Amino acid sequence: METVHINGKEYPVELILKNRGRSASARLRDGKIVIRIPKRAPESERTKIYENLRARCIRSIEKGRWREKKKLKLEHGGKVQILGKEYEVKVIEGKNRKVKIDGNMIIARTPDGNGIAERLGRAFLPEVEKRTRELNATHFNSEIASISLRNNRMRWGSCGRDGRISLSTRLLFTPPEILDYVIVHELAHTKVKSHGERFWGLVAKAMPDHADKRAWLRKNDSEIPTIVCRPKPPRTAASGAI
């Protein structure tokens, strides 16, 4: 594995050749630059893509634009803030993976400590759903096909053409009014797809101080944890495979 030095720090660069998908990507993970390139890209092109992405990563880290996102690990006896409320975490050993909310306790059952965080999103979905339906009834009155929480790192939310709203589980670790802003944003997309004047007008009508919320998200992005839920190591190409 190649190592690059940026601002006096060492960063290994890992290359993963992915079987699926068409686009290449780069990410900072556990102090490592991870570059993913589709296997279908011709070998001559892979080197070019790799070098390009690596150069871009180095520039971003140098300029401090690219910081690693915090990760959340749930531990027995630990405390976690979710949607503005503090919960105590209890981890019980058991055969099935399950997360239950009981008052101010999060009870997680797992055989090996893995996969708990992923289920946390599911446990809080009813609360997020309720909030979305309330905001929709008050401001938009749109047809909503479904609401889901996904462990998405790159986007806070999305709204499909058919009224499918998807929100990032990372929003669980933001203050409730921030979650409300992202919900309002996606609900506004049920009326207007693009981010034009009409769109922002709808957002402003439902939430006059939406600009503050957006500024908060930009400022705190790297501090809002990503849930760790990947017990299996990713498929890795042998280093120097390009």
Ligand SMILES: [Zn+2]
């Ligand atoms: Zn949008």
